[in-house]
Amino acid sequence: MTPTTQTNLYGVSKCPTLIRIHMTGVECQFKAYDAIAQKAIDHNTDWARAECITLRGNYANSIVYLMDDIDSLRKIMVRIVQVQHQQINKYRKSIRDGRKTVMRGAPPSLESVTMETMIQMTLRVIQDMKDAIPSLIQPVVTQIHSKLCTLQQRMLLFKQYTETDRCTFGPDDCRCDCPPCRHCQCYECHEGNCCRDVVWSNPNL
Numbered sequence: 001m002t003p004t005t006q007t008n009l010y011g012v013s014k015c016p017t018l019i020r021i022h023m024t025g026v027e028c029q030f031k032a033y034d035a036i037a038q039k040a041i042d043h044n045t046d047w048a049r050a051e052c053i054t055l056r057g058n059y060a061n062s063i064v065y066l067m068d069d070i071d072s073l074r075k076i077m078v079r080i081v082q083v084q085h086q087q088i089n090k091y092r093k094s095i096r097d098g099r100k101t102v103m104r105g106a107p108p109s110l111e112s113v114t115m116e117t118m119i120q121m122t123l124r125v126i127q128d129m130k131d132a133i134p135s136l137i138q139p140v141v142t143q144i145h146s147k148l149c150t151l152q153q154r155m156l157l158f159k160q161y162t163e164t165d166r167c168t169f170g171p172d173d174c175r176c177d178c179p180p181c182r183h184c185q186c187y188e189c190h191e192g193n194c195c196r197d198v199v200w201s202n203p204n205l
Contacts, residue, residue, distance in 0.1 A: 006149055013145040014137075016081075019074045022148070023067060026155065030067075033155075034060055036162040044166075052166060059158040066151045070144055077140045084133055091126050095119050 012018045037056040044052050098115050161167065 006145075009148045009152070010141075010145050013141045013148060014134075016074050016078045019070065019144065023070060023074075026151065027067065029155065030060075030063055030158070033158045033162050036167050037158075040167040048166075055161060055166070059154065059161055063151065063154050063158060066147055066154065070147050070151065073140050073144045073147070077137050077144070080137050080140070081133060084129055084136065088126050088129050091122050091129075095122055 012022045034056070037052070037060065041049055041052045041056060098119055
C-alpha cells in the first residue's frame with residue numbers, strides 16, 4: 001500500500017464517494033495483512049502462538065475500530081448534505097408553485113411583482129444554503145482526516161509486522177519464485193508442499 005500524503009487524504013476527507021473508494025482499498029489491503037498474521041498464528045505453537053495472537057489483535061483491532069469510525073462519520077456527512085438538499089428542493093418547489101400562480105404574458109400587477117420579489121429572495125436563500133454546505137460538514141471532515149492519517153500509520157505498522165520474522169521464513173524454506181516466496185511468506189513451501197506444485201496440480205486455484 002503506497003502511503004497517501006496528508007494533503008491528498010484531506011481531499012479524500014471532503015468527499016463521501018472518495019472516502020468510500022479509499023476505504024475499499026484499505027480494507028482489501030488490511031485483509032491481506034490479516035491473512036498473513038492469521039497464518040502465523042496457525043503455524044506457531046505454545047508461547048510463540050500466544051504472542052502472535054496478542055500482536056495480531058493489537059494491530060488489527062485498532063484498525064477495525066478506525067475503519068468503523070470513519071464509515072460512521074462518512075454516513076453523518078452524507079446525511080448532513082442530504083438534509084441541506086432536501087431543504088433546497090423545498091424552496092425550489094415553492095418557486096415553481098409561485099410561478100404557476102402568475103400567468104405568463106399577463107400585464108404587470110402588484111401580485112406578480114410581489115411574487116417575483118419573493119422568488120428572487122428564495123433564490124438567494126438557496127444559494128446561501130449551497131454555500132453553507134462546506135462549513136456544515138467541516139467538523140466531520142476534520143475528524144475523518146485525522147482518523148485517515150491515524151489509520152494510514154496503523155496500516156503501515158501492521159504491514160511492517162507481517163514482514164518480521166514472526167510472520168516470515170528464511171529464503172531456504174521457499175522453493176519457487178511465486179510472490180509469497182519472494183516475501184518469505186509461503187506457508188505451503190515451508191510445510192513441504194511447494195505452492196507451485198499445488199497450483200499446477202489444481203487448475204481451480
